[in-house]
Amino acid sequence: MGTGLLQIDLGAIVANWRALDAMTACETAAVVKADGYGLGAGPVAAALARAGARRFFVAVAEEGAAVRAALGEGPEICVFSGHMGGDTAILREAGLVPMLNSPEQFARHRAALPDAPYGVQLDTGMNRLGIEPADWATLRAEAEAGPLTLAMSHLACADEPDHPANAAQLAAFRAMTEGLSVPRSLSATGGILLGRDYHFDLTRPGIGLYGGLPFAAARPVVRLSLPVIQVRDLGPGETVGYGCTFTATRRTKIATISGGYADGLIRAMSGRAPLFADGTAVPVAGRVSMDLITVDVTDLADVPEALDILGPGQGVDALAEAAGTIGYEILTSLGPRYARAYADAP
Structure with missing residues (x-):
């Protein structure tokens, strides 16, 4: 997918x-x-x-x-x-x-x-x-x-x-x-x-x-998983993405994932918001672009098929804080390209 x-x-x-x-x-x-x-x-x-x-x-x-x-x-x-x-x-x-x-x-x-x-x-x-x-x-x-x-x-x-x-x-x-x-x-x-x-x-x-503030006791509602399209190895000094804003300082593994500001993952997340692999945080490397985000997965033993940007490791308000906005904007910006899966209420 x-x-x-x-x-x-x-x-x-x-x-x-x-x-x-x-x-x-x-x-x-x-x-x-x-x-x-x-x-x-x-x-x-x-x-x-x-x-x-x-x-x-x-x-x-x-x-x-x-x-x-x-x-x-x-x-x-x-x-x-x-x-x-x-x-x-x-x-x-x-x-x-x-x-x-x-x-x-x-x-x-x-x-x-x-x-x-x-x-x-x-x-x-x-x-x-x-x-x-x-x-x-x-x-x-x-x-x-x-x-x-x-x-x-x-x-x-x-x-x-x-x-x-x-x-x-x-x-x-x-x-x-x-x-x-x-x-x-x-x-x-x-x-x-x-x-x-x-x-x-x-x-x-x-x-x-x-699931958003100011109701701090709210149960989390959403999980957003973004598939990994490609993984590549960089040497020291190589750069990533528009503007070359990320430069590798070591042997670095970069995962390119499907999602970007066209999907509500705003450009302000660049270099600030982490993603998660089974609870382990991995940082965005370089700029968020329209359809793609590059992530530094060097420290993962194995790169999964998808990384979470919303889920147990990071709720809507934590992601909003990293992006310099509010949870309302994160939720209401989630784009139409996502496949949506509903867990029914009991």
């Missing part, structure tokens, strides 16, 4: 969802946007639905339609971007619930789908999406009179427990939703970890389901 093998443990995703759910006394939804954080929204959502999740969140209506096709009727699928121009038919046909973000979206939805349910996303200080406090004061009575199903906001600094923005946003959310007769939601993964004050009626974990 010439492409990498991405193994996805649906049982671990379900276990992470259950662990986060056990931290709260409210409903726990699941965020499956960006194709389930790069791992396949259909299989991920189906496994979580079997485990008891009844509400899912996606970024855009097109994602919601794909999740509906995987789940069938029943679970509620909410769209963070709200009701965009051109979304009406998708929202109606897939039975999606837009989280309305502005007076313009509110007017669009009420005109196009007056009997269809909707939620509202309120801006409590992140200044990214959401209805601002003055506009909400004007819209609130009309919103409550319609088929409103959820009021939500989003924390900007939930992964920093001591950041003052958390308490400020909590206070703003309470002020904007006091007396509201529908469920409220403020917390994703980080907010769940902040404690009960942030949980309200529904939480919506994302990255924690997929």
Whole structure:
């Protein structure tokens, strides 16, 4: 096989969802946007639905339609971007619930789908999406009179427990939703970890389901093995790859493996991120290129048929740290060329 093998443990995703759910006394939804954080929204959502999740969140209506096709009727699928121009038919046909973000979206939805349910996303200080406090004061009575199903906001600094923005946003959310007769939601993964004050009626974990920080107790979800295409011996002074950035200082064995920045293994990993052979770390030698990575395997007794870049030796956040990024980017960048193998949830 010439492409990498991405193994996805649906049982671990379900276990992470259950662990986060056990931290709260409210409903726990699941965020499956960006194709389930790069791992396949259909299989991920189906496994979580079997485990008891009844509400899912996606970024855009097109994602919601794909999740509906995987789940069938029943679970509620909410769209963070709200009701965009051109979304009406998708929202109606897939039975999606837009989280309305502005007076313009509110007017669009009420005109196009007056009997269809909707939620509202309120801006409590992140200044990214959401209805601002003055506009909400004007819209609130009309919103409550319609088929409103959820009021939500989003924390900007939930992964920093001591950041003052958390308490400020909590206070703003309470002020904007006091007396509201529908469920409220403020917390994703980080907010769940902040404690009960942030949980309200529904939480919506994302990255924690997929084994990433800030949920340090999460079970690992992915293993990515990259096949070795060729092994060569270098003498001292010989160089490797674009720019000749690696120079051998001894007799060196180089393995060229299938994978590169076209597959989400970003160029910033060059010379920094290790790979693993049965738990033994081996360093990247030279630059990561579009389709290939060169690895110094000199100290291995035997070179295996594949090396792991994600797995027991290195999780998504460790790889992200080596690449100078975050685990979210590592997961959501995993490319379409990988063969994907799913371990079913029990």
